[in-house]
Amino acid sequence: MKKQILLTFGLAGLLTFSACSKEDSDTPQNTNNDSVLVSNLYAPQDTDYTQNPPAASGPFVKFDFSTGATTTSDTDWDIAFRGTTILINGGSSSGILDAPQRTGNAGAYIADGIFDEINSINSGAFAQDGPDGLAIPTGSGNGWYTYDPTQLTILPIPGKVIVLRTADNKYAKIEILSYYKDAPQVINEQIALNDLRYYTFNYVYQDDAGASGF
């Protein structure tokens, strides 16, 4: 019964999805940029439990949208991951240990809505990292995820789309789909404890710096 329902919704979802992209191609803002899926981007983090409170450390994993891949470059990166923390290459240090230097002009905000329908860019909304916090806030319910302390699960909040101005003033919209290896549908205790910090996300890259949408 349950499976049947899921299947029905899955199919309905697919139908709506294809219908939407057709409609969207008629809207002027859509420039037919395809969405790209990144699977299992591993963003480990070391935690020192001998300190109270425990301190997180370790290198961030940097991602460059112009190449669509992770990078070790100190300058050519747009967004960086470590555990649930996401930094952007814009602004100044917020005091997080082992964070890379910001060298670019990246900015970000979180838009509420359906990924395919977030097509305009609100240039006034971009925030940058800084001593008062990160452009993509950390903490359960503040940014892109909720944390359930009884189930120990990190779940991306559906309907939260990160709109990013890249380090070199291009744009991307990002939807995080899973924080666990191979994006499992059910996150049991084993997965929650062992297979975490593997990002799966969808993004659309807009390489036209003058564009007002995706």
Add this chain to the structure above:
Amino acid sequence: MRNLVFLSVFLWFSNALIAQNKVKKADSIKPQELDAVMVSATRTKRQMSSLPMPTQFIPQKEIEAINAIRLTDLLDEQTGLITVSDFGGGQGVQMQGLDSQYTLVMIDGVPLIGRSAGTLDLSRVTVGNIKQIEIVRGASSSLYGNEALGGVINIITQNPRPGKRTRIDYRAGSFNTHDLRAQYTDNNLLDQWSVFLNRLSSDGYDLVENDDLRTVEPYTNYTAQVKYKGDLNPLTKMQISGRYYTQKQDYTASSNLAGASDINEFNTTLHLSRTPLEHWTQEFEWYTTRYMATEFLNNPDGSAFSESDFDQWFSRPELRLTRATDSSGTWIGGLGLTYEQLKRTDFFGTPEFYAPYAYIQYEDQITKKLNLVAGARYDVHSAYASQFSPKLAARYRINDKISIKSSLGYGFKTPDFRQLYFDFTNTTAGYTVLGYNAVAVRLPELQAAGNILNVTVPLDSFDDPLRPERSLAFNLGMDIKFSSQIKWNVNLFRNDIKDLIDTRVIAQKTNGQNVFSYYNVNRVYTQGLETDFTARINQNLKFSMGYQYLIAKDKDAEQAFDSGQVFGRVNPSSPVFRLDAKDYLGLVNRSKHTANAKMFFELPQWKLDGSFRATYRSAFGLFDTNGNSYLDQYDDLVAPFAIIDFSLNKALGKKFRIGAGIDNITDYTDPGRLTNLPGRLIYASLTFKTK
């Protein structure tokens, strides 16, 4: 399929019983079910059938028929009461859709304490010496003050019957569970004594096999209770009672962290009552209780890894005055003071509360048809704003068969110690939880230590005290008596709660984690219908059915859904879609439909009695599984389930009784989610009594 088997067995039994009764009428035992008398609803002895508020009553006979050993065994089978376990394993009860924190649980009219995580663990209470359990639904703070939002459960212990009596009960069952009880009572013309002892031990159980943890660790607990009643002088009666409970349980946190937990609880009550003049009764009651819980974990080398302590004191003297008017009315008034103190690991200081209070209530049979109860209580508190809790209830008898009753009342629950004084940093994840009153001191300290990245909620928003959670409860019901054997009642309820306390992030830490604290936010309502149908088909067969329909929702969540701010996703690879109000399921752990059906039978020619009982819960969610932090219909829910129990007892002569039974015949479990369901339980019992 199983239901079909159950039904046919049931039908067979019913036929057998009806047939037998026709033949052997002379042998049958007279039903004890006269009109039950209860004290919890009005604090005066009242016939249940005359009360204007929704009440329920479980007699000792039913406790014995189902061979119950713990309070949880019984409550779970009552209409609209659902046993739910918190993440610490404590089992509380949900009433009218309100969480277990919002129901006051008392033994002989005085409250039990020890809610270390909010839930009062009802599996702590043995039912061996219980005369009856009284349940009052709907806010009852007008009489009982704090905690009585959803209602009141009052456990009435037995009073000795004439003569000297000894009774011993033993029950052994699955999971190496042994329950032994011994009771001695002496009621002579001068005074009454009773001593009760209980030992319960179990190996616990393990629902998830491939890990280092057991779902319930092995435990052993003891309960001892002593009660004395006597006359100080011809006008003054005295009652002294004491209860002691202790439990030791293994505690394992991982393959290399093991320890134990230890609970000790004392209660003492002194009760004096005097009748100085005709129509007047003075009562003085002083109740003191202490609840201590410690737990520790050791490393494999025996060194200490962690230890936590919880030590709560509660003391309450109360003076009560009752006056019967010359006509049919009764006034009751009370004056009291509650003192509470808590010492706890991870706490900000040793908080103390002082809470004096006064209440008054008038009840009257105004006309032959109209019965009225009006009351109010005023609670002053050393840490919160004072609370005024009025209540009005009326019952109107339309004719011999039909009565209508309605009640409207306020309930409140003051924030508990944890919500005010918690000062806890998780050693593995690194987040911090601060009680509301601890923030003003502790947050600047954390800032000075360089642990805080930024503060998201300004400190001055903690200037006003945290407010108690308040509810307004409305009940409207009807009792229909088709005959003395067939009764039906139905009750509509609505509870509106405001200032519900929740946690929120107040600051972000440099380690990427958050500082949480408590605040008044949620507006929640629960509403629905509860109904019970009872038919005594003959003197040897009683059949009952109960049903509750429940909607329990957060008003702000409803608005978020309404305005299209909530999104859902079926699985990580499917697209996101917008949810609407229809998709919102409401609060966690609430089933829309719950039902029960019970059959109690007696076969006098074989000296047998027993029962078939079934309870049903429709689907419910325990937590959000798709990240939007709300429970919606695309979340992974617990599927509907039914639990079927069977018991059979046989008297052997006048002194012995043997019994056996199966709880949860179909062996239903849901590992990882419903930790309080161990699966099928098979047991046998033996009772010896001198009279």
